[in-house]
Amino acid sequence: MEQLAQNATAVFKEFFDAEPAYVGNAPGRVNLIGEHTDYNDGFVLPAAINFGTVVAASPRSDRSMSVVALDFDNERSDFDLDTLADAEASSWMSYVRGVLLALMEQYPDIKGAELTVTGNVPQGAGLSSSASFEIALLKAMASLNNLPLSGADAAKMGQLAENKYAGCNCGIMDQMISACGAKDRALLLDCRSLETKYTSVPADFSVMIINSNVKRGLVESEYNLRREQCEAAAAAMGLTSLRDASLELLNAAKDKMSTKEYQRALHVLTENERTLTMFDALNASDIATCSKMMAESHASMRDDFEITVPPIDYLVELLNGFLGTGGGVRMTGGGFGGCIVALVADAKVEEAKELVLENYEKETGIAPSIFVCSAEAGAFTQA
Numbered sequence: 001m002e003q004l005a006q007n008a009t010a011v012f013k014e015f016f017d018a019e020p021a022y023v024g025n026a027p028g029r030v031n032l033i034g035e036h037t038d039y040n041d042g043f044v045l046p047a048a049i050n051f052g053t054v055v056a057a058s059p060r061s062d063r064s065m066s067v068v069a070l071d072f073d074n075e076r077s078d079f080d081l082d083t084l085a086d087a088e089a090s091s092w093m094s095y096v097r098g099v100l101l102a103l104m105e106q107y108p109d110i111k112g113a114e115l116t117v118t119g120n121v122p123q124g125a126g127l128s129s130s131a132s133f134e135i136a137l138l139k140a141m142a143s144l145n146n147l148p149l150s151g152a153d154a155a156k157m158g159q160l161a162e163n164k165y166a167g168c169n170c171g172i173m174d175q176m177i178s179a180c181g182a183k184d185r186a187l188l189l190d191c192r193s194l195e196t197k198y199t200s201v202p203a204d205f206s207v208m209i210i211n212s213n214v215k216r217g218l219v220e221s222e223y224n225l226r227r228e229q230c231e232a233a234a235a236a237m238g239l240t241s242l243r244d245a246s247l248e249l250l251n252a253a254k255d256k257m258s259t260k261e262y263q264r265a266l267h268v269l270t271e272n273e274r275t276l277t278m279f280d281a282l283n284a285s286d287i288a289t290c291s292k293m294m295a296e297s298h299a300s301m302r303d304d305f306e307i308t309v310p311p312i313d314y315l316v317e318l319l320n321g322f323l324g325t326g327g328g329v330r331m332t333g334g335g336f337g338g339c340i341v342a343l344v345a346d347a348k349v350e351e352a353k354e355l356v357l358e359n360y361e362k363e364t365g366i367a368p369s370i371f372v373c374s375a376e377a378g379a380f381t382q383a
């Protein structure tokens with residue numbers, strides 16, 4: 001992050017001829033368990049990671065904005081907050097536009113700013129590069145304008161930017177953990193009440209992330225379809241959310257929904273249970289139970305929710321065989337490619353890496369990327 005901050009500051013000076021008044025960042029995330037439960041008002045257990053987005057910024061006294069994106073060849077965009085709603089935007093600017101419009105729904109009178117932005121969350125890997133971008137931007141604008149924004153307020157705005165302006169009907173997990181993560185902790189989030197509880201990764205264990213580097217296709221349409229199927233299953237039970245369903249209710253209403261809708265709901269209901277069980281297991285440093293929950297979560301994503309792909313299943317099987325009940329592994333994130341997450345004893349990390357490097361490319365023809373991560377504070381977390 002320090003290197004990113006230096007880069008953002010250097011480019012800021014180059015473009016705006018002054019030191020930035022503010023330099024801050026927001027992290028990406030890895031989800032330990034609780035997949036596709038957030039938009040069903042359920043439970044998730046993510047951690048913020050040591051990859052993120054940095055913004056360098058200075059306030060202006062008028063309503064003009066200038067934004068420079070380091071990761072897009074220092075592309076610069078100049079616009080006015082008053083006419084932003086009618087402006088066309090594509091690529092990274094569409095996120096800037098969505099976030100600022102979401103912010104202005106609550107704070108219409110914010111002042112403009114000069115900003116440079118850069119990040120190192122791998123894009124399209126299921127590690128929430130876009131949520132990290134949204135929360136980093138919101139944090140910068142909140143700081144420059146002295147807005148009394150809480151982490152949860154910012155998360156809701158980031159989600160609104162996705163839902164209303166980027167066309168992705170995502171839940172609130174990614175933005176919440178980017179805003180409210182804690183150093184060395186994972187966060188159990190109740191996505192209905194937004195109640196937060198923290199727990200540690202057991203001592204002597206590392207969180208490993210392996211990017212399958214499978215190019216993700218149709219992600220948004222498949223994602224939005226899953227959400228529709230979950231809502232249809234809830235409606236068939238006479239409910240507005242799967243949070244209020246039980247397995248008994250689901251089985252009793254099986255004939256009122258399609259097979260796919262039943263399977264999607266089954267995943268969500270069992271995943272909520274697994275997430276709560278894993279939180280308790282982490283608190284008790286009970287790795288065998290974590291291992292079981294992660295394995296069952298993966299099988300449920302593969303068989304019931306149908307969001308995994310063969311190279312991801314291969315990686316999970318490979319590591320599962322190696323770790324046994326002494327560690328855990330599953331796909332993480334929205335699905336259709338992206339990353340797996342593993343809880344690995346520190347003493348086994350090197351061997352696990354070698355195993356993946358020796359086998360994955362041979363099997364799939366794709367080179368993997370491996371990260372050993374630390375859990376970091378969120379952008380809005382008070383020190």
Ligand code: GLA
Binds near residue numbers: 036174335
């Ligand atoms: C994406 C979405 C999240 C969540 C996950 C799946 O990351 O942005 O809201 O639904 O997928 O758990």
